Amino acid sequence: MEFSFKNFLNLIRWKNLAIIAITQLLIKYALLEPFGVNTALNELGISLLILATLCIAAAGNIINDIYDVDIDFINKPNKLIVGRSISEKTAYNLFIVLNIIGVGVGFYLSRAIGKSGFFSIFVVVSALLYIYTIYLKGIVLVGNIVISILVASSILIVGLFELTPNLTPLNRDIQLTFFKILINYALFAFGINLLREIVKDIEDVDGDYKSGINTLAIAIGRERTKNVVLVLNNIPIVALIFYVVSEFYKHQIALIYFLGFVIAPLIYTSIKLINAKTKQDFHHIASIYKLVMAFGMLSLLLYKFVILK
Numbered sequence: 001m002e003f004s005f006k007n008f009l010n011l012i013r014w015k016n017l018a019i020i021a022i023t024q025l026l027i028k029y030a031l032l033e034p035f036g037v038n039t040a041l042n043e044l045g046i047s048l049l050i051l052a053t054l055c056i057a058a059a060g061n062i063i064n065d066i067y068d069v070d071i072d073f074i075n076k077p078n079k080l081i082v083g084r085s086i087s088e089k090t091a092y093n094l095f096i097v098l099n100i101i102g103v104g105v106g107f108y109l110s111r112a113i114g115k116s117g118f119f120s121i122f123v124v125v126s127a128l129l130y131i132y133t134i135y136l137k138g139i140v141l142v143g144n145i146v147i148s149i150l151v152a153s154s155i156l157i158v159g160l161f162e163l164t165p166n167l168t169p170l171n172r173d174i175q176l177t178f179f180k181i182l183i184n185y186a187l188f189a190f191g192i193n194l195l196r197e198i199v200k201d202i203e204d205v206d207g208d209y210k211s212g213i214n215t216l217a218i219a220i221g222r223e224r225t226k227n228v229v230l231v232l233n234n235i236p237i238v239a240l241i242f243y244v245v246s247e248f249y250k251h252q253i254a255l256i257y258f259l260g261f262v263i264a265p266l267i268y269t270s271i272k273l274i275n276a277k278t279k280q281d282f283h284h285i286a287s288i289y290k291l292v293m294a295f296g297m298l299s300l301l302l303y304k305f306v307i308l309k
Contacts, residue, residue, distance in 0.1 A: 007085040008094070011065060012058035019294055020057060020154050021050050026300040027158045027182065034304045037178055040113045040165035048109045049161055052122060053154055055102030060129030060150075062095040067133050074207035099126050113165045121157060125150060138212070140219045144197040151193045152186040159183075181303075184243070188296050191236045195269075196289035198229050203282035230273050237266050254302045261295040 028046045065082045082091045106122030137143035159182040163175045201215035217225040248254040269288050
């Protein structure tokens, strides 16, 4: 069994990690820095935060693949990595090493900004990813909600490390204003990821059923679960329309961007869900949700033009 860097990148889900890294960089350099917000991290600091986040997220992806070998053999045999391209022992060693690096860097960074207690965030996230894999993902909706919270936390953690250490009575209002923006993005990430996780469970229902994983699609059936997603899909659509109209109604570029690249694809998923029947249909819808997430995060680039206009 020959180890290769390409197989390693596929194992850690490098595309998902790239979205996390780009999002954290955009928060720093597109949202906070252009407006002179009092931030705590320099270039090295934000690089270390990204490193810690990516290492822990990558470790979570690895342990998930280790425990999902039997499921993946049914659901996506062509993409099976652990046991085929990378041995289970090597994968487990990578899981341990990446967690040690992520938690270790998190400990150093927390002390460097004078917030030693923030170190616990990295420990809790690392532990939750492990507990999710071995236990929580088998509980209806609980696993979906937990993993979506962890996705949202990759946004909020930048606000915690950048804004809270330098919070003073004089800058409190502006610091909280930008933190509220990050909360909005975290809620968006939570909602879209939750929808995607449920759709992926519909897609993978056969393998999950044979492996004893009790997802919503198994508990109430594929058709009912599809209807649940259809209803839930309206929540971000309505929320985004309200947010965009109230915040960007005077800014045509931002308005067109959100309508064309975020809201329109969500409406498209509603249309596709109505007639979705096959595994390929649900895989396509899950891919659209990933694009919506990416375009949503890229909208951080707009704030420089919107707020400074």
